Amino acid sequence: MLELKNINVSFRSERQDKIFGHTRQQVLFDVSLAVKEGTCLGILGESGSGKSTMGRVLCGLLKPDSGEAVLDGVSVYASRAGRRNLQNKLSIVFQDYTTSANPRFRIRDIIGEGLTVQERREGKKLDRKAETSRLLELVGLPADFADRFPHELSGGQLQRVCIARAVACKPEIILFDEAISSLDAHTQVQVMDLLRELKDRLGLTYIFITHDLTSITYLCDDVLFLYQGRVTENLPVERIRETKDEYARKLLGSIVVFDTEESA
Ligand SMILES: Nc1ncnc2c1ncn2[C@@H]1O[C@H](COP(=O)(O)OP(=O)(O)O)[C@@H](O)[C@H]1O
Ligand SMILES: [Mg+2]
Structure with a gap:
């Protein structure tokens, strides 16, 4: 449903050359991918490999130098209209739930940001109180959290609120950029379970950006490896062990230990 075709992105670098003026640093090189409806595509790469830049191209925030992003044709x-078509269908959840949730807003106002988007799109007012309670319940939080401020919630709870805000716009696709990376391991598993449940219940499609292989194997159907701005591998998660990608092999090496223990 969502596709990138031969995307190239570069940024003006800070370094200024006396003769040539500003130089450009290329961040994405000829990146292509396809997200299939109802699946979860994982994007794996180390820090600085261009994952977030790719995420920004995917969600309509960054026009590439060349190449095309296509949603449903x-x-x-x-x-x-093309950007609007995308923004109507796609929500985003970022890593930094502390800054993506305004500390002066109550939880009901944070979720309300998503409801506003839905109201504007559908041109009708919602029963905000009922919708907020429903969404809080959907992400496994008590309805009376609506009155709280972000600092009165744990990291995992606040990320659930950000997920509720993303779901509030009734998206078809949700893009997660390192959305669980700063949570502790136990909370990560709980949030991933929630994401799986929501995906089935609401018929969603996911794009899941991370530097962590474990969450990819837990959540994704397909995985794409990004290394220094290039796609080095793109394959179904079941075949992840066949990868020739060096970074992926390094990551796999660290979990092979568990495997031998299991099979022993
Ligand atoms: N707005 C920007 N201006 C200049 N350089 C940028 C900008 N955004 C990202 N970069 C550079 O692009 C590269 C990839 O960054 P990013 O996409 O954030 O990687 P990742 O999310 O994989 O850590 C980095 O070298 C970063 O410094
Ligand atoms: Mg990033």
């Missing part, structure tokens, strides 16, 4: 960057 409509080019995203060719027209304003």
Whole structure:
């Protein structure tokens, strides 16, 4: 449903050359991918490999130098309507739930940001109180959390609120950029279980960006490896062990230990 075709992205570097003026640093090189409806595509790469930049291209925030992003046959960057088409169907959850949730907002207002998007799109007012309670319940939080402020919640609870905000816009696709990376291991598993449940219940499609292989194997159907701005591998998760990608092999090496213990 969502596709990238031969995407190239570069940024103006801070370094200024006396003769040539600003130089450009290329961050993505000829990146192509396809997200299949109802599946979870994992994007794995080390820090600085260009994952977030790719995420910004995927969610309509960054026009590439060349290449095309296409959602359901409509080019995203060719027209304003293309961007709007994408933004109507896609929500985002970031890693930094502390800054992506305004500390002065109550939880009901944070979720309300998502509800506003839905109201604007559908051109009708919602029963905000009922919708907020329903969404809190959906992400496994008590309805009376609506009155609380972000600092009164744990990291995992606050990330659940951000997930509720993302779901509030009734998206078809959700993009997660390191959304669980700063949670402790136990909370990560709980949030991943929630994500699996929501995906089935709401018929969602996921794009899951991470530097952590374990969460990929837990959550994703397909995985794409990004190394220094290039896609080095793209395969179903069941075949992850066949990868020739060096970084992936290194990560796999660290979990092979568990395997031998299991089979012993
Ligand atoms: N707005 C920007 N301006 C200049 N350089 C950027 C910008 N955004 C990202 N970069 C550079 O692009 C590279 C990839 O960054 P990023 O996509 O954030 O990687 P990742 O999310 O995999 O850690 C880095 O070298 C980063 O410094
Ligand atoms: Mg990043």
